[in-house]
Amino acid sequence: MSHEPVVQVTGLVKRYGSKTAVDGLDLTVASGTVTAVLGPNGAGKTTTVETCEGYRKPDAGTVRVLGLDPIADAAKLRPRIGVMLQSGGVYSGARADEMLRHMAKLHAHPLDVDALIDRLGLGSCGRTTYRRLSGGQQQRLALAMAVVGRPELVFLDEPTAGLDPHARRSTWDLVKELRASGVSVILTTHFMDEAEQLADDVAIVDTGKVIAQGSPADLCRGGAENTLRFTGRPGLDMTSLLKALPADTVAEELIPGTYRIGGKIDPQLLATVTTWCAQHGVMPDGISVERRTLEDVFLELTGKDLRP
Amino acid sequence: MSTAPYTPMPGAAPLGRMIGAQTALETKMLLRNGEQLLLTVIIPALLLVLFSAVDIIDTGKGKSVDFLAPGILALAVMSTAFTGQAIATGFERRYGVLKRLGTSPLPRWALMTAKTLSVLVTEVLQVVLLTAISFGLGWSPQGNPVSVLLLLILGTAAFSGLGLLMAGTLKAEATLAAANLVFLLLLVGGGVIVPLDKFPDAVQNVLGLLPISALSDGLRDVLQHGASMPWGNLGILAVWAVLGLGAAAKFFRWE
16 A cells, blocks of 8 residues: 555635635545544535545645646546535436446446445335435435445545434445545545544544644544543532542532542542442442543534534 | 455546447436427427428428428427537536536546537437428428538537537526527527518518528528528528537536
């Protein structure tokens, strides 16, 4: 596998009229990884991806995809990438298998179309034309069209928007299979769990810039503390508990009988808390440890809720 | 499937195969669409039969089919190259089909080539059908087939340019409305079934410059009156073709 990045975006600026959609964005995507571009609606995710696909001309900055300029070298680049648009892209009168077979014919070594139809459950579409397919079926067809040409790099723009949980999981599995096969994947999403589940690397985008990038674990580790909660009888002596815990830990009774401990929550600390409870004759019910999620990270970085 | 079923093996198909596949798909979409068939097949065939059988319009001396058949052939070209192509392409643009194909290995010029081939295939089917009906109605055409072919090709180019210009600049709904309106207006005012000399002289001179009038008049000159090469009408169609295709190339927006 090559060590050259598959996507290298430097100082990308894209304006629509007076509105700046992308404002000096830098993004590097390593070969063979799944990279999630995460951000709220209007953050500039789609514009960034569409610039990489050659749909948009940058107002400033450079974009290299597989080492090529997406506009000047479009003819060389297009056969090597697979694109899933956020919506549409299919003749309204075409059947799912018909459109997929057509896309296959545009490539030199396409996947086996029948196997792909089975894999994505598109067989249920039958003879129904595109405009009468369900939203989920349309999404899965768009995904199939993105991978049928055996590309090196796949762009998925919100691949699971509007899918039911089962179909989402099936799409996630396919993305994992793509990675296992050595395909690089870039997906945009505003679902935290999607990024956490799938991505080797997450680029958090807000107001046209990448404001943080790293593995989900790295992004969740830094900064804010984790939380341990439990319930017991009301009025436990928090001062006594705190004496048993490390110096920078906090402990409070949120509401009578519900306790929260904030700090570095590790096995040692958990043991200390349960020991203290045992000594005080307390049965700590509902002990839970809450790790920082990408959602918390995002909220801290931007002060915004990620969900639209 | 094996453990790594998606191992990359990218590559574009040979150009000929891509254009062939695209042409086949475009033609299939067109023939599957009921509204398109109404426009390209049923309306011209119906007008041909109706006006040949019923003496509603004074078509001059001779059998009315000899006057009508060339006009209906012109209408068939307009319905496919202009109206049908404008509406289909407008909706393909609206639903992101053109956008999606834009990142496929199919080059844009190859997509336009396929669209043109699909229009030509449809026109061949129309001409075969309408000619057969005309012969059934006692049509006796004259003239040089090469002139007819040249007129049909230049007419197709002129109407394609105008249709694509409309599809690539207006909203899909606006294209749908405008293309149908233009079809209707040109059907009445373009010498298709109503002879142009029924209009006042001043109006006639303007109407004569329309691509549909040039095509129907040129076809009639050859097929009805046995003219060899209707240069004037060919010239008008050529100017429309250059203007229409040039403007479409300049202003067409893919999204």
